[in-house]
Amino acid sequence: MYSLLFKSFFRTKIFLVSLVLLMSVGVISIFIGKQYLVKQEKTIAAAQVFQEESIKKNIEYHSEDLGLLLYYLRFTLAKKPENISAISIGQSDVNPLLQAVTIRGLEGQKYDTDFENPSLLMSGNLDLGFVIIYLFPLVLIAMTFNLYSEEKELGTWRILAAQTSGKAGFLFKKMAVRILFVFVVLIVLMFLASTILQISMSANFWAIFLQSILYVLFWSALCFWMVSLLKSSSFNALALISIWVVLTILIPALVNNYVMNTYQVPEALDAMVEQRDGYHEKWDMEKDITMNGFIGAYPQYINYDVPEDKFSWIWYYGMQYMGDMAAKETSEEMTEKIMLRNTVSENVALFVPTMHAQLSLNNLAGTDMVSHLGFLNALTEFHEKLRLGFYDKIFREKSASAVDWTKHDIKFYQAEHTFSWLKLLLPTLFITLVIGVIGGFNLKKL
Template sequence: MYRLAFKNFIRSKSVIIAITIFLLTGIISIIIGRQFLEKQQAAANAVTALQKEQINRNVHHIQDQFGLLMYYLRFAFINKPDPIASLAIGQQDVNASIQYLTIRGLEGQRYDTDLFNPYNQLTGNLDLSFVILFLLPLLIIAFNFNLLSQETEHGTWSLVSIQINKPIKYILFKLSIRLIVVLVLLSVLLTLAVFIIGLPLDEKLLAYTIIAILYVVFWFAVSFLIIVLRRSSAISALLLLSTWVLICLLVPAVINNFLTVRYPVQEAYSTFIKQRDGYHTRWDKSTDSTMQAFFKHYPQYSHYVWNSPKFNYMWYYAMQQLGDDESAAESEAMQQKLALRQQSASIAALFFPPMHAQLEFTDIAGTGLRQQLQFLDSTAVFHETTKLHFYPGIFGDSTVVGEDWSRHVPKYFRRSGAVNWASLVAPFVLFSLVLGTGGVYIFNRNGIK
């Protein structure tokens, strides 16, 4: 019977068309993900070659002024995406994955980003996560909206309820066929992603797969709850589509807008202004006050001679540092507000599985806001380390040829954080159980036998 019901379902032309379109869309999203990785790798290769070339060129032309040389040299810090980032591009849609910095003021550099086509920013990338989060529920709705109402409208439900002791088993039987079809589709797409992109079979891919499966189960639980209300096919479809719009589009938009208003980041502008003012106003202040403020920040450099008759690069880089010091409070406040946005969004997402799935996808892929903030923090550490390495050479007026320039190659950001399995699966399991239990209760309460 199961085999016959399965063949009857899968032979429908509308089902075949829906499956074909979904598979093609999924394959396109996988190819887009692979192109994203190739673009990121090409950018990393390009900046590696560029850094080597510009160091060699400037060292060749500027051999007697270490401070002047360091004004021009840039050093790359790369946030190289994991292969699984191709399935959930997230923040890397708009935020640069490469920081190409001088040792001058940090705050005026680390928020620079690439130029993007505004239309592409509006539409975003079609990655596999988008297909799963927004298109897969529509496929599930199309498969399930008339699962019970069709039997009622065709007059066959009364016959089924007489022949079967527990009619709810028949509903679950038909749902299981559709569930298997959807899970097979999902498995095909993930398998194709492994081969097309070259995804490693690791914990991240396992976590991504489990989220996708639990998300599918959640939507089948939603469908079950709606169809046992025994409304007409049109009303059931309307209810399911309204649910999709509500929890996939409307609720996340409302939460995002609320968090934007709740945690405004005016500091994004004031940080830039204070950094520039903190540096430029130093031209009009005494060099002594500038250097005393600098030595307060870095007492280890107070023994260097800075008040010589010739132009002193120590004073110049001290001004650059004081620009960052002036904007430090605003920069920290902005980072804290962005972190609060992420934390609040994660808490709110526990009550809305589509939003939770989206955040978990990007967390696993390393492309979420949390990872972007970690990258920016690590950028500050990288800038500080690079700066402190060159300060003695600048302040001591060292020879340029005395530095081993071959060692200065791009550095890579290393992400931290393991998969939290409990927080990952709990919301899906809880909501699926609640919806499933509610559906059984409604079914039995209505006396469908």
């Protein structure tokens, strides 16, 4: 039976069109991911060269005044490139891969990023995750919406039903052939991606693999349920496309609108302005006001003199630090609101497989907003370590020769991706089983 159904399916135009469409777009998406990785590598290599040249050039002009030299020098922290991120680029196209900062106030530098093509940002990246989330369901719909209704409308169902003992079983096998074809294409693309993108077979890769399989299985169950209603082809097509629009576009848009309005995040510009105001206003205040706050945070510098009648670097960098403290509350509030947005979105996504799949792929690939916040936290630690490493030499009025500049190359942040297998797989699996069981009961009407 299955061999005949496979031969019959392979002769249809929908098989050839689906195969060409999925494989061609899938391979293109993998190479787009490859280009994304190459761009990351080139950006990091260029940043490394720039930092080395910048240090050498600035030392030529400011070698005697370390405080002035470090006013200009930038030091780079980069997210260590992970090949798995090419599967689901997520928000990494708008969040910076690396940050080059001076030892001055951090809040004024933290949210600097490159300008990107607005049209590209609107359309998003055609990565493999996009193909799985949006294109695979459409192909499934196109292949299955008229499995029963077409035979009924052409008048051939009676003949087919008379030739088989189990009408429901025949329809199920006919659908299983098409679903199996889609699964084979998906598996081929996943392993092709792992080869071309050189992705290690880590837990994250297998988690993405299983989440993708479950996602396609969910849409298979949905199509099976729709066919089991025994409606007309036009009804099935319209209903399934409507469900696709609701699940992939409408609900995510509504959830996004809800969380943005419920948890309104202060603009990053607010933190930058507060940092600069907090710094600039210190010029007109008594130096003790600045130094009390700075020494309170770093008592190890209490023995350094702060002359009232002239400029000193300890006072200047103390002002920069106090500027950051002025923006600290706004910065923390922004982080808290972003985390609340993410938590609400994840909770809603437990009941919406399309959202759950998208958020899961981004999380597993390390391209979600939470991963970026982890990078910003690491940047804060990097900046403080950098400052404290230079402060003593600056306050003692050392020259550039007192620093071993070979140690100040580009530094990398290695993200840690943790996830729960149960939370990852159970929501979609449960919804899929429920829909599949309902569809099975419906087929008993045949």
